Amino acid sequence: MESNCDYTKAVFDHFQNPRNMGEIEDADGVGTVGNPSCGDVLKVMLKVDGDKIEDVKFQTFGCAAAIASSSMMTTLVKGKSLGEAKKVTNKDVAAALGQLPPIKVHCSNLAADALQKAIGDL
Amino acid sequence: MATIYLDNAATTKVDKNVAEKVKKVFLDSYANPSSQHSCGKEARKLVETAREEIANFIGANPSEIIFTSGGTESNNLAIRGLAKANPEKKHIITSVIEHPSVLETCKDLEKQGFSVDYIGVNEEGIVEGADVKKKIRKDTLLVSIMHVNNEIGTIQPIEEIGEVCKKKGVYFHSDCVQGFMKLGIDVRKMHVDLLSVSGHKVHAPKGIGFLYVRKGVRVSAVQTGGGQENGLRSGTGNVPGIVGLAAALSVKQEVTRIRKVRDLLVKELLKIPGTRINGSLKKRIWNNVNVSFYGIEGESLMLMLDKEGICVSTGSACASNKLSESYVLKAIKVPELYIHGSLRLTLGEISEKDIKFVVSKINEKVEKLRKISPFKLEMSDGK
Incomplete structure (x- = not known):
């Protein structure tokens, strides 16, 4: 039986060296998902220039899978158009990370939800 | 990278002397202890000597020691075995902080018509004897309260609860897996009728443990077969494990030194802002x-600590x-x-120098994770 914490190299890489982590003070859109009582909260901040995502940053309270999927999501959408970003799903993020432990796919892989919420906030 | 192992409540390294004795049994006394030939007799003798040593260690009679595969099996045998042998009483009292092998067994018995009271603990993580007393009814069969909690290490008032049970004529079982060899155990003083122990928590191998069953307590087997262990635990005796468990009784416990290192660890950890110790510091295993x-x-x-060679565990979901x-x-009631x-x-062989390294790494990683987290300490009511 696999442990919940058996992660791929890509997950470990994004967990230990998260990309685009931090805050955008004058963000154009902010999306927060999750609940501290469940152990995962993701906050995504966007800075847009016309149709382009100029900057994206995240803050995450959660396990390695939650942090890695947040980080991976930002790399998928930074510099992209809003149209492209709107198509990004949690499944895409998980696929980009290679694989997540099955039990973590639903609970910790919320980065695209936070992104879509931030886009909705624009 | 050297490993710093701080997960001794999960399991321990087998002691060198224990391992040597176990190895000798593997190679020299491999016969089935139930066999009638001289080789079997030799293995049986090893088992019976071990049983006597273990019985003496906890103030019991050798016939009161039933070897099992470990803590989970001992807890199952104690609770299910007692319930099976005493069908006239259908009420059990236990606490909400018991090990899953007790809690899940009780939940399972609920499905079979038992009613179970799971009593709470105070914020220090201690079961109150008075709370146990209040819940005892006419049809109460058993009270099962652990000696030392496996997560927060809090020590329960076993003697007091044992006395209450004795007065009320209710059986008392204690899961002593985390307290055995760390605190003195005397079955008469503790007024226990049943007591569970596991070998691998005390530098013996995995797959061995025992259940103490006080003479006269009616328990039925839950595993059927060849009728070994007085009919209470069928299955070929684990001779190497049994010998190893008895040998582990001689492993020196570095109580004073480890307690000192532990206290230093607590002191240093509390210097990190937004830190709390969970459970009583006073009534706590060392x-x-x-x-x-x-x-x-x-x-x-x-x-993150694992990547630095530091092995710990977490209660995180x-x-x-x-x-x-x-x-x-x-x-x-730890805040959200x-x-x-x-x-x-949970400390074992560790020096003060290593502990300082551990604290510096924890400090570094906590800071890193707090930078990633949306919950900032300055906005909180954290210390």
Whole structure:
């Protein structure tokens, strides 16, 4: 039986060296998902220039899978158009990370939800 | 990279002398202890000598020691075996902080028509004897309360609860897996009728343990077969394990030294802002620390420490098979933004120098995770 914490190299890489982590003070859109009582909260901040995502940053309270999927999501959408970003799903993020432990796919892989919420906030 | 192992409540390294004795049994006394030939007799003698040594160690008679595969089996045999042999009484009292092998067994018995009271603990993580007393009814069969909690290391008032049970004529079982060899155990003084012990928590191998069953207590077997262990535990005797468990009785416990290192660890950890110790510091086993950090998640912290060669465990939901937070931390009302950020460090062979390294790494990783987290300490009511 696999442990919940058996992660791929890509997950470990994004967990230990998260990309685009931090805050955008004058963000154009902010999306927060999750609940501290469940152990995962993701906050995504966007800075847009016309149709382009100029900057994206995240803050995450959660396990390695939650942090890695947040980080991976930002790399998928930074510099992209809003149209492209709107198509990004949690499944895409998980696929980009290679694989997540099955039990973590639903609970910790919320980065695209936070992104879509931030886009909705624009 | 050297490993710093701080998960001795999960399991321990087998002691060198124990391992040598076990190895000798593997190679020299391999016969089935139930066999009638001289080789079998030799193995049987090893088993009976071990049984006597273990019985003496806890103030019991050898016939009161039933060898099992470990803590889970001992707890199952104690609770199910007692329930099976005494069908006229259908009420059990236990606590909300018991090990899953007790809690799940009780839940299973509920499905079979038993009623179970799961009594709470105070915020220190201690079961109150008076609360047990209040719940005892005419049809109460058993009270099962652990000696030392496996997560927060709190020591329960076993003698007091044992006395209450004795007066009320109710059987008393204690899961002593975490207290055995760390605290004195005397079955008469504790007034226990049943007591569970596991070998691998005390530098003996995995797969061996025992259940103490006081003489005269009616227990039925839950595993049927060849009728070994007085008919209570069928299955070929684990001779190497049994010899190893008895040999582990001689392993020196470095109580004073480890307690000192542990106290230093607690002191240093509390210097990190937004840190709390979970459970009583006073009524606590001497090698346990359970600490929570505000606004971060324990699995992340555990994995980061693992990358530095530091092995600890966490009560975080994300690291559990059931994805739910520690029910023990919940029972002692650890606040929401602390409950997921818990680490359990249970000390064994460790120097003060290593502990300082561990603290510096924890400090570094907590800071890193707090930078990632949206929950900032300055906005909180954290210390």
